[in-house]
Amino acid sequence: MEDFFSEIAQSFEKTFITDDRWLQILNGLWVTIQITIVAAIIGLVLGFLIAIVRSTYDMQLMGRKCKSAGDWLLKILNFICNLYITVIRGTPVVIQLMIMYFIVFASSRNGIIAAFISFGLNSGAYVAEIVRSGIMSIDRGQFEASRSIGFDYKRTMLYIIVPQAFKNILPALGNEFIVLVKETSVAGYVALQDLTYVGNLIRSRTYEAFFPLITVAVIYLIIVLILSFLLKKLERRLRNSDH
Amino acid sequence: MTTDKALIKVNNLEKSFGDLKVLKGINAEINKGDVMVVIGASGSGKSTFLRCLNLLEEPTSGQIIFEGVDITDSKVDINMHRRKMGMVFQQFNLFPHLTVLRNLTLGPTKLLGKSSAEAEKDAMKLLERVGLQDKAQSYPSQLSGGQKQRVAIVRALAMNPDVMLFDEPTSALDPEMVGEVLEVMKQLAKAGMTMVVVTHEMGFAREVGTNVVFVDEGVIVEQGAPNEFFENPKHPRLKDFLSKVL
Numbered sequence: 001m002e003d004f005f006s007e008i009a010q011s012f013e014k015t016f017i018t019d020d021r022w023l024q025i026l027n028g029l030w031v032t033i034q035i036t037i038v039a040a041i042i043g044l045v046l047g048f049l050i051a052i053v054r055s056t057y058d059m060q061l062m063g064r065k066c067k068s069a070g071d072w073l074l075k076i077l078n079f080i081c082n083l084y085i086t087v088i089r090g091t092p093v094v095i096q097l098m099i100m101y102f103i104v105f106a107s108s109r110n111g112i113i114a115a116f117i118s119f120g121l122n123s124g125a126y127v128a129e130i131v132r133s134g135i136m137s138i139d140r141g142q143f144e145a146s147r148s149i150g151f152d153y154k155r156t157m158l159y160i161i162v163p164q165a166f167k168n169i170l171p172a173l174g175n176e177f178i179v180l181v182k183e184t185s186v187a188g189y190v191a192l193q194d195l196t197y198v199g200n201l202i203r204s205r206t207y208e209a210f211f212p213l214i215t216v217a218v219i220y221l222i223i224v225l226i227l228s229f230l231l232k233k234l235e236r237r238l239r240n241s242d243h
Numbered sequence: 244m245t246t247d248k249a250l251i252k253v254n255n256l257e258k259s260f261g262d263l264k265v266l267k268g269i270n271a272e273i274n275k276g277d278v279m280v281v282i283g284a285s286g287s288g289k290s291t292f293l294r295c296l297n298l299l300e301e302p303t304s305g306q307i308i309f310e311g312v313d314i315t316d317s318k319v320d321i322n323m324h325r326r327k328m329g330m331v332f333q334q335f336n337l338f339p340h341l342t343v344l345r346n347l348t349l350g351p352t353k354l355l356g357k358s359s360a361e362a363e364k365d366a367m368k369l370l371e372r373v374g375l376q377d378k379a380q381s382y383p384s385q386l387s388g389g390q391k392q393r394v395a396i397v398r399a400l401a402m403n404p405d406v407m408l409f410d411e412p413t414s415a416l417d418p419e420m421v422g423e424v425l426e427v428m429k430q431l432a433k434a435g436m437t438m439v440v441v442t443h444e445m446g447f448a449r450e451v452g453t454n455v456v457f458v459d460e461g462v463i464v465e466q467g468a469p470n471e472f473f474e475n476p477k478h479p480r481l482k483d484f485l486s487k488v489l
Contacts, residue, residue, distance in 0.1 A: 139334075139336075141332060141334050141336035142336060142338065144299050144330075144332065144336065145330075145332060145336035145337075145338070145395075146338075147299065147322075147325065148297055148299060148325055148328070148329075148330035148399075148408075149325065149326070149349075149350040149354070149398075149399070149402060150322050150323070150325040150326035150350065150354050150402065151322070151350070151353070151354065152322045155353065159349060159353065160338055163340050164338075164339065164340050167340065
């Protein structure tokens with residue numbers, strides 16, 4: 001029995017104390033958080049822009065002929081957005097990441113920037129489809145009421161459609177960020193020492209699998225729990241108009 | 244501009260959805276202070292006609308002259324003219340994410356350059372006019388259908404329009420709420436507002452209308468002052484329609 005406990009204490013020490021490994025884990029966590037936050041911001045901005053292009057096209061131009069230069073521009077933008085979404089959703093994120101690192105950033109080999117951009121671009125494609133579904137779910141009457149007051153298309157989107165859409169898609173957006181946090185675990189492929197990478201590194205150095213892997217798993221779980229909690233709070237605050 | 248000039252003049256208005264021709268050449272004149280009531284069977288094109296007046300539907304051909312400007316001209320900034328044409332919808336279409344008060348003040352503050360305080364003061368006056376001042380801070384989901392429609396009417400009025408367009412304003416209401424909305428519309432007509440009303444409320448047409456128009460298969464088949472129109476219909480289709488609804 002005593003042996004058992006001393007064995008556990010030993011493997012605990014090897015995992016966390018020796019060589020300040022707890023600090024490595026914290027550093028790994030920091031890398032994971034950085035990638036997630038920057039990618040989420042890129043993804044949100046990109047996703048909203050693409051969603052607005054695509055839903056504008058759907059509402060104004062689908063099945064009609066282009067009449068002005070603006071129509072043609074919209075058509076081309078819509079095509080580019082579609083292509084982007086198809087390619088991003090059709091390929092694994094780890095391949096996108098490696099392409100970014102080994103091909104696009106071949107000369108600088110800047111892993112963290114490659115990760116920011118790859119995960120941001122990846123998330124953007126999913127956010128775009130979520131936001132578009134939110135915009136398309138808003139009743140056409142809302143659009144007409146706003147236009148009949150005299151708001152132009154832009155302001156109708158800004159004051160009427162997007163605020164309502166945002167509220168409707170918040171659960172789906174939250175889900176996307178939860179997925180994003182966990183997807184960053186492949187960052188080790190481009191020599192980034194993120195949480196997963198550090199956990200695996202400690203495992204291979206110490207020949208102890210239990211503590212490093214369970215610790216990493218628990219940290220991811222805690223991040224996701226915190227994220228879910230914050231999202232629920234935000235949802236409740238935004239729901240004040242539905243009684 | 245002379246006073247006898249029409250506020251809205253519709254010339255040979257046509258509208259097709261794909262191959263389906265809904266409006267086949269409508270001509271109409273709406274003068275200041277008129278209450279034009281548009282009746283007709285469902286699918287006759289009467290709602291499409293109304294929605295063309297502020298270009299929610301883009302006419303296929305024809306002209307709509309509003310206050311001397313052909314608003315179907317693609318060079319015209321339609322948003323400027325829509326401010327002057329209030330519209331009330333069958334499904335109310337209040338903005339559910341905004342309070343009643345904000346529903347009324349959004350347009351005046353963002354488009355007319357009113358200060359929040361000024362817009363709110365005007366909005367409260369309008370809400371008082373329809374007996375809903377105590378609902379200013381409520382959200383649309385907390386209102387009954389009749390209350391929603393009354394808010395929708397004053398939301399349009401908040402922009403201080405020259406004409407009000409009503410697209411079957413009572414069709415989505417429970418029967419006991421129709422009266423309160425029609426009452427507001429009657430007051431509005433009495434106050435001299437120019438109105439175009441698509442409705443199935445024949446009592447309203449008879450009592451408030453200055454001009455009743457019967458639309459059938461995309462054309463105006465008959466029109467006239469309400470008394471003559473209802474007592475002595477001439478066209479067989481109108482006779483048939485009236486015999487079904489009266």
